[in-house]
Amino acid sequence: MIAQLTTSERQTALVLLTVLAMVGLTMAAAGRDDLLGVHGGLVMIAALAGIFGVISGYYAPEPAEERFNDYYDEPSKIGIILAMGWAAVGMFFGVWVAALLAWPDLTFDAGWSSFGRIRPVHTSGVIFGFGGNALIATSFYVLQRTSRARLPDQLSPLFVLFGYNLFCVLAATGYLMGITQSKEYAEPEWYADIWLVIVWVTYFVVYMRTLARRKEPHIYVANWYYLAFILVVAILHIVNNIAVPISLGAAKSYSIFSGVQDAMTQWWYGHNAVAFFLTAGFLGMMYYYLPKRAGRPIFSYRLSILSFWGITFFYMWAGSHHLHYTALPQWVQSLGMTFSVMLLVPSWSSAANALLTLNGAWHKVRDDATLRFMMVAAVFYGLTTFEGSFMAIRTVNSLSHYTDWTVGHVHAGALGWVAMITFGSIYASVPWLWKRETMYSPKLVEAHFWLAVSGTVVYVLAMWNSGIIQGLMWRTYNESGTLAYSFIESMVAMHPYYVARTLGGLLFLIGTLIGCYNIWMTIRTASLAAQQPELEPLTGSGAPVLQPGE
Amino acid sequence: MLFGLHYRLERKATWFVLAIIAAASVGGIVEIAPLFTIHQTVEDAPQMRVYTPLEAAGRNIYIREGCYACHSQMIRTLRDEVERYGPYSLAVESKYDHPMLWGSKRTGPDLARVGEKYSDEWHVAHLINPRHLVPESVMPAYAWLNRTGLRTDDLGNHLRALRAVGVPYTDEMIANAASDAYGQAAPDTPFAEGVTKRYGEATTVRAFDGRPGELTEMDALVAYLQILGRLTDVASKPVAAAGR
Numbered sequence: 001m002i003a004q005l006t007t008s009e010r011q012t013a014l015v016l017l018t019v020l021a022m023v024g025l026t027m028a029a030a031g032r033d034d035l036l037g038v039h040g041g042l043v044m045i046a047a048l049a050g051i052f053g054v055i056s057g058y059y060a061p062e063p064a065e066e067r068f069n070d071y072y073d074e075p076s077k078i079g080i081i082l083a084m085g086w087a088a089v090g091m092f093f094g095v096w097v098a099a100l101l102a103w104p105d106l107t108f109d110a111g112w113s114s115f116g117r118i119r120p121v122h123t124s125g126v127i128f129g130f131g132g133n134a135l136i137a138t139s140f141y142v143l144q145r146t147s148r149a150r151l152p153d154q155l156s157p158l159f160v161l162f163g164y165n166l167f168c169v170l171a172a173t174g175y176l177m178g179i180t181q182s183k184e185y186a187e188p189e190w191y192a193d194i195w196l197v198i199v200w201v202t203y204f205v206v207y208m209r210t211l212a213r214r215k216e217p218h219i220y221v222a223n224w225y226y227l228a229f230i231l232v233v234a235i236l237h238i239v240n241n242i243a244v245p246i247s248l249g250a251a252k253s254y255s256i257f258s259g260v261q262d263a264m265t266q267w268w269y270g271h272n273a274v275a276f277f278l279t280a281g282f283l284g285m286m287y288y289y290l291p292k293r294a295g296r297p298i299f300s301y302r303l304s305i306l307s308f309w310g311i312t313f314f315y316m317w318a319g320s321h322h323l324h325y326t327a328l329p330q331w332v333q334s335l336g337m338t339f340s341v342m343l344l345v346p347s348w349s350s351a352a353n354a355l356l357t358l359n360g361a362w363h364k365v366r367d368d369a370t371l372r373f374m375m376v377a378a379v380f381y382g383l384t385t386f387e388g389s390f391m392a393i394r395t396v397n398s399l400s401h402y403t404d405w406t407v408g409h410v411h412a413g414a415l416g417w418v419a420m421i422t423f424g425s426i427y428a429s430v431p432w433l434w435k436r437e438t439m440y441s442p443k444l445v446e447a448h449f450w451l452a453v454s455g456t457v458v459y460v461l462a463m464w465n466s467g468i469i470q471g472l473m474w475r476t477y478n479e480s481g482t483l484a485y486s487f488i489e490s491m492v493a494m495h496p497y498y499v500a501r502t503l504g505g506l507l508f509l510i511g512t513l514i515g516c517y518n519i520w521m522t523i524r525t526a527s528l529a530a531q532q533p534e535l536e537p538l539t540g541s542g543a544p545v546l547q548p549g550e
Numbered sequence: 551m552l553f554g555l556h557y558r559l560e561r562k563a564t565w566f567v568l569a570i571i572a573a574a575s576v577g578g579i580v581e582i583a584p585l586f587t588i589h590q591t592v593e594d595a596p597q598m599r600v601y602t603p604l605e606a607a608g609r610n611i612y613i614r615e616g617c618y619a620c621h622s623q624m625i626r627t628l629r630d631e632v633e634r635y636g637p638y639s640l641a642v643e644s645k646y647d648h649p650m651l652w653g654s655k656r657t658g659p660d661l662a663r664v665g666e667k668y669s670d671e672w673h674v675a676h677l678i679n680p681r682h683l684v685p686e687s688v689m690p691a692y693a694w695l696n697r698t699g700l701r702t703d704d705l706g707n708h709l710r711a712l713r714a715v716g717v718p719y720t721d722e723m724i725a726n727a728a729s730d731a732y733g734q735a736a737p738d739t740p741f742a743e744g745v746t747k748r749y750g751e752a753t754t755v756r757a758f759d760g761r762p763g764e765l766t767e768m769d770a771l772v773a774y775l776q777i778l779g780r781l782t783d784v785a786s787k788p789v790a791a792a793g794r
Contacts, residue, residue, distance in 0.1 A: 034704075101657065104681070104688040115690045116616025178614040183649055211563040219560050224570075231567060232574045239578075244714045246707040252610065254708075256715045259644035260592060261585045263652050268578050276574075305556050312570055316577030322654060325626035327641035329591055332581050339577070398628055402656040475630040483633055487659045492686050 002057025004074055009155040013054050021047035030249035035177050046166055071144040075157040077433050079137025080426055083130050084516045090125025091509040093118050098505045102498040112176040120175040120187050129168045134422045135281040136161055139226045142288040147214030156206050163199035167192055179251045183266050185273045186240050190253040193241040204230050221304045225284030228312050232276040240269035260327055267319040275315035282421050289425040290374045291357050299356035303349050310346025314339050321392035340392030347385035354378035369449040373424030380416025399471040408463025415456040430519055434526035444518040451511030459504030466497035593642040598782035600646055600717055602749050603705045603731040608774025611767050622653035623662040636663035637785040646717045663779035670758050673772045695767040702728040723748050735769040736762050
């Protein structure tokens with residue numbers, strides 16, 4: 001990794017890491033009476049480990065000029081490994097929290113292992129750890145190939161990747177210690193939020209600098225989505241997280257928003273985290289990997305324009321559908337509902353565009369589990385967006401809100417769409433990146449596929465059932481005109497579904513672990529093969545066309 | 551024609567970025583900005599009091615332990631909810647809530663009006679192990695709250711930050727935050743008088759965890775649970791009066 005940096009980049013890295021270590025030391029000193037101090041120490045240790053890493057590779061020979069003939073794939077490789085690591089961790093915590101709802105005593109008598117603290121480790125672990133790393137890794141990969149340009153330098157993409165993972169570690173360890181803002185999908189406190197802004201701005205700069213060097217006159221559609229993901233997440237993150245810390249030596253802060261304004265801001269953020277983190281970014285992935293793997297061009301250019309701008313414009317109005325029948329003014333609720341229903345048009349345009357692209361390649365879908373991952377992802381994307389628009393209708397929402405139906409909906413999207421398209425893209429990228437013909441074991445990819453699909457189906461069916469039963473029990477009246485069920489009766493009725501949900505999650509987790517093993521073995525055999533002289537010529541991603549000095 | 555325009559737009563990275571920002575900004579601006587200016591968004595409640603330092607500390611424990619992930623604090627305007635939980639929630643009731651804790655999932659029941667519905671003893675026993683009182687419950691046990699002392703030395707900083715974001719704490723409240731937190735759980739001491747003086751006669755002063763001399767996180771959390779829905783009574787008044 002260090003060998004790929006130029007000497008001046010190695011020096012810059014050392015300076016940056018030293019500054020980071022000082023920041024960590026300052027945090028540790030200022031927050032010595034507070035949990036902030038623990039995080040300060042963690043930042044310092046991370047920076048020192050980085051310094052050690054750079055120094056140990058400092059005297060390696062400089063990268064050759066020939067590097068400009070090739071794409072810079074180191075960040076994508078590391079990003080994919082990190083994404084799979086976070087997937088295993090995040091999904092393990094997911095199975096644990098699911099089990100706790102069926103068997104509440106399956107934990108320790110200590111704060112860190114309590115449901116409320118490990119639940120955000122699950123949500124952030126899978127969304128930001130797994131999803132975020134996969135987005136960064138694939139975005140760099142796709143950006144270079146669709147622009148026919150190498151990333152602008154070797155250091156800043158690594159800064160983005162490792163900086164982002166430092167944020168994820170601060171988030172997850174913070175939850176276990178009890179550091180949280182309580183804002184859904186935006187739990188990390190003020191100092192982690194500021195750090196993420198720095199990382200994110202760098203990410204944007206890397207993207208724009210690479211686009212500025214592109215050899216293709218047009219910016220490919222995948223990059224529109226990655227750009228929207230980067231830009232809008234920045235806007236959402238900054239506005240939603242404005243807060244006043246109780247002191248510069250403490251982790252705790254208070255949001256400047258309160259009550260109804262905070263509710264609207266949080267769901268404007270929350271729903272668009274779904275839109276621009278979990279949808280736009282992954283659509284970018286789909287628009288590159290699905291046609292590439294199928295060997296077919298995208299079905300319709302115009303459909304992709306239509307769906308891109310529809311998603312970018314409509315989604316930002318939809319957040320208030322999380323607040324039907326609440327103290328939020330009704331006109332805002334109605335706007336949210338209206339735009340949520342309209343969202344079906346661009347959403348289904350994207351899903352249809354993906355599936356129609358497969359026309360003429362369906363035999364590949366049958367034979368190739370990697371492409372099948374992407375196909376199933378597009379189907380789940382279509383199903384989930386339909387369900388989402390449906391649940392945003394006020395009267396439907398009166399039943400579904402507050403119940404497990406919402407949890408089922410989220411997981412249909414997260415497991416069926418986000419995770420499937422990611423696994424498909426990763427299984428496509430790994431052999432390309434590590435110069436192999438195929439994955440170590442295509443059979444294991446097949447096994448992973450069926451575990452993932454069955455896990456998702458079990459999970460979602462269980463939550464649909466429990467959610468609808470719950471919603472109905474809460475509103476059922478008996479003949480004398482009083483409520484028929486106590487709350488606890490509705491909870492007892494959930495038990496079998498919570499057991500089934502845990503099982504579904506477990507299937508999905510096992511699939512992920514198989515995926516980790518398969519990817520690891522592919523990388524290992526690749527590095528063994530690289531030591532042999534009769535290395536086959538580069539395959540897969542097409543010959544680079546760059547000239548030295550560009 | 552439009553597609554032709556786009557054909558040119560997608561060749562210009564900067565313009566493309568600006569177009570994304572423009573398209574994505576409209577929705578938020580139209581929906582969020584007016585909420586801060588339209589008077590009817592939040593009802594008037596002149597008698598509403600602020601959280602005491604002990605209740606604010608309890609609220610932070612509620613946040614820290616992620617209680618909001620399973621308990622909502624927002625009763626919707628639906629008949630069955632009003633009959634199950636009480637009068638539907640008004641915007642004003644959470645106007646001092648930075649951030650709000652309306653929640654979006656009811657694995658457990660809504661808590662918007664749970665204040666004084668159960669005794670302190672019930673809450674303490676329930677938090678130590680919910681299954682002692684409700685055998686079918688799947689709520690986590692929070693026994694360690696009862697043996698963890700409450701940190702009070704930084705409560706003044708908490709109140710000061712809350713004032714900075716708009717909660718009307720006085721200088722006196724901020725200066726006495728730590729002793730008021732102690733006093734609210736220690737009735738019949740000089741510290742207790744300061745609490746009622748600053749936060750009103752109706753403020754609950756009790757040894758919430760049953761041990762007056764010892765201030766624990768359990769005290770704070772129970773004090774918070776017992777004030778839920780009781781900072782103001784506008785929600786239980788007729789609509790016309792509440793609007794005025």
